[in-house]
Amino acid sequence: MTRRSVRGAGAAVADSAGEGPGLVAVVVPEPRDAVPLVALQPAGAEVAVVCLEAGAKADRAALDGALATAADRGCRVAGGARVLGAHAAEAAAALLEELRDLDPDRVHTLDPDPVHTGYDQASGTPTYDVPPAHAETAAQALAAARALQRETGRPVFVDCHRAGSDPRFGAAACRRYPVSGSWLSAGFDGRLTAFLPTAAGLVRRFQRVPGGGWSGPELVEGGGPAPGLLVVPDPAGLPQLFALRRTARGDGGVDVEIVHAAQYRTGEPPTPWQSLGGPNAGDWRRGRGVGFPAAAFDGAGNLFVFARNFGHSISYLCRAADGRVTPWRHLGGTRVADELTAVSTSYGGVEVYGRMRDRAGVVRWYPGPDGQWAEDPTLPFAARPGTLAPAAEPGAVLFRDLRTNEARVWRPGAPGPLPLGEADGTGPLTAVPGVELDGWPYTVLLRSGPDGRCAVGAHPEGRPDAGVWWRDLPAASYGPPAAALSRRGLLTVAAAVPGGGLLVAERRPGPAGLDFTAPQLI
Structure with a gap:
């Protein structure tokens, strides 16, 4: 042939x-x-x-x-x-x-x-x-x-x-190694960086000058992780990278560990991947089943990393702002699937959501009044697999309803989730707050459609109940599309396409609306 x-x-x-x-x-x-x-x-x-x-x-x-x-x-x-x-x-x-x-x-x-x-x-x-x-x-x-x-x-x-995933819920519900919609990051100097997980490890592309002139793709060397990626901005807005790494053992087994890296300057290589181990690292047979990580920073700059452990509950570690790292600790409680989302809250803490393993529902863990973690398994919604994601509002989550596929947002204390006016898309949504429209701050939402094409929506910041209007973009995406807001206020949307390229569209300058330039292949 x-x-x-x-x-x-x-x-x-x-x-x-x-x-x-x-x-x-x-x-x-x-x-x-x-x-x-x-x-x-x-x-x-x-x-x-x-x-x-x-x-x-x-x-x-x-x-x-x-x-x-x-x-x-x-x-x-x-x-x-x-x-x-x-x-x-x-x-x-x-x-x-x-x-x-x-x-x-x-x-x-x-x-x-x-x-x-x-x-x-x-x-x-x-x-x-x-x-x-x-x-x-x-x-x-x-x-x-x-x-x-x-x-x-x-x-x-x-x-x-x-294993065991239902293809009727789409590709996002079946991925052992998911990719968050935050893989596009804006640096201090206005330049963007795109991080994409591939078979050989993390591939990076970045702008040589703000607004254009992209480099790469270049392979980030050093202990290539498995093909999934979580990107979380730290309190300074710098991208922190999390993944799983598989390493063959001499006895025929394999060690699976959570790894972390960071990029501190656009154009310079990220730090080497640092192992965070895993909840069951003492036994490789148990440790290889670790779930994909979730992570968030609290108001004091402490990093919390969560993962499903061998017992199907949640474990976490904390890296303090001064660099000290705790051992992995088990939360116990409700058994969860391999799908966690961590969020930063308005009170300066961190909470974690997990889709339940044994029944339809989502469990929330939060710091209790006594300083110990508390569990709430009574949340008024069930999420479609592969769709839990942080919302723009502190402490809130985006998801798709298990039954209807409708995009929704829920925040703690609300009697129920709010609909976001979209039920045709697939996979998780990405939220970008602080986009100025008509002189007011808005949150922009990004998702993939049933045919892979991207769509953007917007609602007044902090007011998803005010309604969301959506518009399609003439670009399809390989996995979740991403968006980033530069420090100059420029909103950029990007989609990965076959051959390792990116389609990039920028919001046109103007007094109002979400009018984007034609997608440019880079």
């Missing part, structure tokens, strides 16, 4: 205008494992399935049916499944060769560290409801995608499908 050529900027612009998010290589052990992953691919995507084994006849038929359905909704299907027929050590080399031939923009695979469903006390070994081949194939797919990116220099994005 002829190897696909690396596409140039013109093709990327065509993709962003609606021809689809590039080629997606779905890498799985057997055909049946590809069915839910194929169901997640949006219209316009080119889909190629790579299986390590041929699987049963009925499973191959099920995959053929899923590919036919994908074609009916507008995907471009690159033939039937490619079967490698490789085992163990041979699989990694065969998979890399197949990815070289396909030259994908994105690799979609399974969870290399699935959440356990039981624990064998006698052997001290977690048990899972998915076969070991799932994790093994996912790890091999990550390694092959990493090697391909380092060979070509072109970013390869990876989605790992969280």
Whole structure:
């Protein structure tokens, strides 16, 4: 088969205008494992399935049916499944060769560290409801995608499908390694930096001058994390970066740890990744199941980092403003899914929200009057998986209603959530406060639509009850779009597109409205 050529900027612009998010290589052990992953691919995507084994006849038929359905909704299907027929050590080399031939923009695979469903006390070994081949194939797919990116220099994005997730809720609900909508950051000098997690680690692009002249993409060296990213501004507005990192052990196991880095000056490399360990770091078998981190700063500049632990509850550590770091501490209480959101509050504290694991609902943890953490599992809403995010209002959260998909916001003490006038989008919303419209401060909201296209909305700052008006932008996004407000008041929206490029649109100067320039490919 002829190897696909690396596409140039013109093709990327065509993709962003609606021809689809590039080629997606779905890498799985057997055909049946590809069915839910194929169901997640949006219209316009080119889909190629790579299986390590041929699987049963009925499973191959099920995959053929899923590919036919994908074609009916507008995907471009690159033939039937490619079967490698490789085992163990041979699989990694065969998979890399197949990815070289396909030259994908994105690799979609399974969870290399699935959440356990039981624990064998006698052997001290977690048990899972998915076969070991799932994790093994996912790890091999990550390694092959990493090697391909380092060979070509072109970013390869990876989605790992969280075991047990429901594809009916969309791709954001299924990602083991999510990406926050805060990956675009504004520096003190007005220049922007974009941080994008890829197979080979964090890729960065930044403006050489305020308003234009972008660099990169460049790979941030040093202990590349898994392909997910949380970006949290510190009290000075500087981007703090959080991710998970997988490191192979000599005994055949793998250590999974939370890592942190920071960028203090635009254009200069971020600090090296620093390990924060994890709630169960003393036992690699338990520690590899750590959830993706959430983080926030309190009013005194102390950093709180939260993660789901092996027992399916929440653990946290605190790095004080003077640099001292506490051990990981368990909150206990309600069991949570791998989806936490931390927020800074108006009273100067930090709170954390988690989607419940065993029933529909969200639990909130907050500092109680005695200084101890208190739990509130009675919040008046249930969030769709993959949609919890910090709101612009202190202590509040954005989410999509589990039943209706409607975008909503809730703040502590409110009798119920407020609707935000949008139910067609997908994934989490991003909020940017302090945007001046008509001489008044507004909060701008950003989301992806059902076809991947971005949309922006706005409401008076602190008054989501006043109503939100939405308008579409002529740009589709690879994952959540991002927005940043510079210190000069310039609002910029960015979307990642196939080939490692970015589409960037700036709000036009003017007295009112949300009028943006045409998206520019960089």
